[in-house]
Amino acid sequence: MAQPHPVPAPSDTALIAAWQAGDEQAAAELVRRHARPLARFLAGAGAPEADVDDLVQETLIRAFRSVDRFRGQCQFRTWLMTIGGNVLKDFGRRIARGRKIMPLDDGVRDGAGDPHDHAEANEAEALLAAGLKVLSRLQREVFLLRAQQGLEYEEIAAALATTAGAARVHYHHAVRRLKEMVE
């Protein structure tokens, strides 16, 4: 008896079209696919861990409400991250107005393994997180999209409305500055 072929998961584009046609489950599926990478990006870009949940939600809400403007110039996930960058910028402004004090990022603490190794890993992450805060927003986002999310320069360029060459230059400047800062 022939094995039934597994049904391929619908593409992001198909889910976006379904959401635009009123299918709420399509929106929920897009959230399931992209919420975690988005959370990682936001936390890496300086979002306080306690606020990541809210910032992820806010980013997704903004994205769904302006999805008509998504023309497929880059992946949906990359586009989400550029919106996340704007949401984080607005959040930073609210903090600057004195609503609350930005806590330092706690970094990764999973509690398992050798405590010395974890302390070293946490220190490296804390150093990088501190270095990223000093970079310009564009350098920080290009660095994270490249180093953390593993995107190609062409994809980064399409998302940030720049050229692949410019994205490459921003990335190398970011790396150079981060190395200087952590030395």
Add this chain to the structure above:
Amino acid sequence: MKDDARLNEVAQRLGGHAAQRLDVEATARKVVQRLRDEPAHRSTWIQPAWLRIAAAVVIVVGGAFTLRQVWPGSESGTHVAHFVADDLSDLSTDQLREMLSLLDVIVASDSVAVPESSTDLRELDAQQLRAVLRSLEG
């Protein structure tokens, strides 16, 4: 963390805890619920347009006022003053006072001819109020 590979390795770990902590199913439910409960506010996009219109109005009105201050005797200024002066004759004393109250800020400037003996607009009669308003016309 001097080499690129180490930097990338640390970057890939960055934010991992926050991502793991995120309750994806709860996030999906909340996002869908919010999309359902809070329909898109078009005013978010309309607002900047209104601000631009308001700014344009301020520039036009402010520009006209400045021009009148710079060339008080210009033909257009006289023309406008003529019509305003005509309208003033039709206003009652109360209407004139109300109008002057709205112009308190301008009245405070030195260019306005308020009768020296008076410090309160309520003490002025209709003729004096008209004189004050006409002096505002430049």
